[in-house]
Amino acid sequence: MADATRGTFFSGASLVWGRQRVLWLIYVVNFVLAYFATRGTNERIGAILDHSLAAGELVHGFNLGALGSLAANPESPFGGSISASLSAAILFTVFMIFATGGILATYYSGQRLHAGAFFEACGHHFWRFVRLTIYLLIVLIPVFILGGIAHRTYDRIDKQSISPMPAVHFFEAAVVVVLLILICIRVWFDMAQVIAVAEDERRMRKALRRSATLLRQNFFSLYWLYLRVSVVSWIVFAAGLHIWMTHLHPESILAPFLLSQFLIIFWQACRLWQRASECIWYREHQRAILVATPAHESPPTISQQPLAAPTA
Numbered sequence: 479m480a481d482a483t484r485g486t487f488f489s490g491a492s493l494v495w496g497r498q499r500v501l502w503l504i505y506v507v508n509f510v511l512a513y514f515a516t517r518g519t520n521e522r523i524g525a526i527l528d529h530s531l532a533a534g535e536l537v538h539g540f541n542l543g544a545l546g547s548l549a550a551n552p553e554s555p556f557g558g559s560i561s562a563s564l565s566a567a568i569l570f571t572v573f574m575i576f577a578t579g580g581i582l583a584t585y586y587s588g589q590r591l592h593a594g595a596f597f598e599a600c601g602h603h604f605w606r607f608v609r610l611t612i613y614l615l616i617v618l619i620p621v622f623i624l625g626g627i628a629h630r631t632y633d634r635i636d637k638q639s640i641s642p643m644p645a646v647h648f649f650e651a652a653v654v655v656v657l658l659i660l661i662c663i664r665v666w667f668d669m670a671q672v673i674a675v676a677e678d679e680r681r682m683r684k685a686l687r688r689s690a691t692l693l694r695q696n697f698f699s700l701y702w703l704y705l706r707v708s709v710v711s712w713i714v715f716a717a718g719l720h721i722w723m724t725h726l727h728p729e730s731i732l733a734p735f736l737l738s739q740f741l742i743i744f745w746q747a748c749r750l751w752q753r754a755s756e757c758i759w760y761r762e763h764q765r766a767i768l769v770a771t772p773a774h775e776s777p778p779t780i781s782q783q784p785l786a787a788p789t790a
Contacts, residue, residue, distance in 0.1 A: 486762065487706055490755030493585055494747055497754075504746050507573055509739075515566035579603030580748070584677040585757040599675070606674055610682045611768055614667050628652035639699055665704050667692050668753065672760045694721055696763070703755055711748035715741055 493499065505538070541583045583599035584591050634650070636645035670682065670689035693700055718741045726733050 486703060486755050486759045488753050489758050490707075491647060493588070493754040494750045497584055497590065500577075500584060501747055501750055504574070504577070504745055504750075508570060508742070508746070511566040511570050515562045518562060518754065536562075538555055552681070566697070566739075575607050576600050577602050578607055578671060578753075579675060582672060582751060582757060584759060585754040586672065586676050588761075603671075603675060606680065607671060609672070610667060610670060610685070613686065614663070617663055621656065621663070624659075625652075625656055628656070635696065651656055661704060664754075665700050666690060668704075668756050669693060669700065669760065672753075672756050676757075676760060692760075692763075700756075700759065703759060704752055704759075707748050707752045707755065711745055 503519075577600055579602060580591065580596040580598075582603075584596065628649075630651050632645055636642065637649055638647060666686070666689055669692055670685040673679055673685045673688050674682065677685075679688075718737055719747040722734060722737055728736070
């Protein structure tokens, strides 16, 4: 489907840029949840470090020993941070499952949906996508098992080999294989969501079967479409980490905050870029099928009247 995928990569980015309200909605929800998840921990750490000489070792650099001493403090400054972060992550996941219906409806239609239509689409597809998420967790079980097998194999190679390199190379290969499998699963379920929105499909198992067929027939096109955006996001994220580690002063606050928020926004924008590209790809794919299908022509009508007798 070369014709259906031409320009989809850049069209998806343009669509995300033109529908920025979706991106800012996700960012604001993520920011608010992260703030409340870390507020308690920040207050407890501040109460300890404001009256401690060890604060300089963490403000003007990173001292692992100082961090360990802070964690071992009787007041438990990190206590409850894990549960708060986990709760925020669960809430954000539920929000994204809810919002996905409206996001895909916006991208597939190519129109600017008003708030009522957007949230109506969110609620219309919410429980369908909840079922789809359950199917996703079931499908991921064999991948987790494969990861466990790879980890045990890595330990065995590391113990038996004199050189550490065979274990390292095996670990790198295993990570690449598992990552490619996860991307394939992600594209499969992404397209099932697109089909559910575009075709108003209520049966998620049918949407998954159609998505699997679509992925099998257009594997390289869809996989490369998803992978290109992922590579762009990884490159920008790596560049941001490099700038953070080499060019920012440890005691600076504003610059790391702005850089971190830029990386978060860009990462979320790349995810929306993938979803927009998938919607455009599916819309063009369906359009190409309609164009390639010849119009049905009705057979000529045969008169049922008897033929007139020839006249002399």
